[in-house]
Amino acid sequence: MIEPVEIPDSMKYQLAGLQFVSLDYPALDDGLETLIQPFFQALIEALPHPAPTPAPQGTGRWDKGKVLARLLLAIGPMAQLWLEARPDPLLDSDRVALEGLFRRHNLDGTLLAEALAEAQLPPGADLDPSLAEWFRLQVGPIADLVWDGGLAEALRQAPLQAGARLERIGVDPAVVQELLNRLAQG
Numbered sequence: 001m002i003e004p005v006e007i008p009d010s011m012k013y014q015l016a017g018l019q020f021v022s023l024d025y026p027a028l029d030d031g032l033e034t035l036i037q038p039f040f041q042a043l044i045e046a047l048p049h050p051a052p053t054p055a056p057q058g059t060g061r062w063d064k065g066k067v068l069a070r071l072l073l074a075i076g077p078m079a080q081l082w083l084e085a086r087p088d089p090l091l092d093s094d095r096v097a098l099e100g101l102f103r104r105h106n107l108d109g110t111l112l113a114e115a116l117a118e119a120q121l122p123p124g125a126d127l128d129p130s131l132a133e134w135f136r137l138q139v140g141p142i143a144d145l146v147w148d149g150g151l152a153e154a155l156r157q158a159p160l161q162a163g164a165r166l167e168r169i170g171v172d173p174a175v176v177q178e179l180l181n182r183l184a185q186g
Helices: 009-015 025-046 064-075 078-083 092-104 109-119 129-139 149-157 159-168 173-185
Strands: none
Touching: 064 078, 064 109, 092 109, 129 173, 149 159, 159 173
């Protein structure tokens, strides 16, 4: 409706079931948006969308720090909230949960798939997650920064050098010795 008009009685019956959008001056912007929004939504749905990149296959483990770094650039601080309570490394259950969050928030799933592809850990690259959790309980949240794929691999290949590295960055020598003992026990 461009302007309010008086509908003659002879036409009220024919127009009774019709709805209208007001396009008069004070409500012009709202009215145009109401009319155009469905058109653009239909257009967006009609455009071809690239198939989502399949989730990385293999070990089902991803370096949390690398995923976080990539997602912070892609979606901002929301990534920090979504990942802070998740373990490192991320597991398949975490991937599924993150995919669900991306869908619920209408985010492009390829951003997550690309972050996971870059952060996938090779088979055997990490140690027993319970060892990482024990280490975190001993040294606190700083453990998440220290316990990355590089430290896990160093502990696997050269435990004494990795232990010396931990002591150099200030980890209590008693904690380092206990970590090495637990690692040796398997």
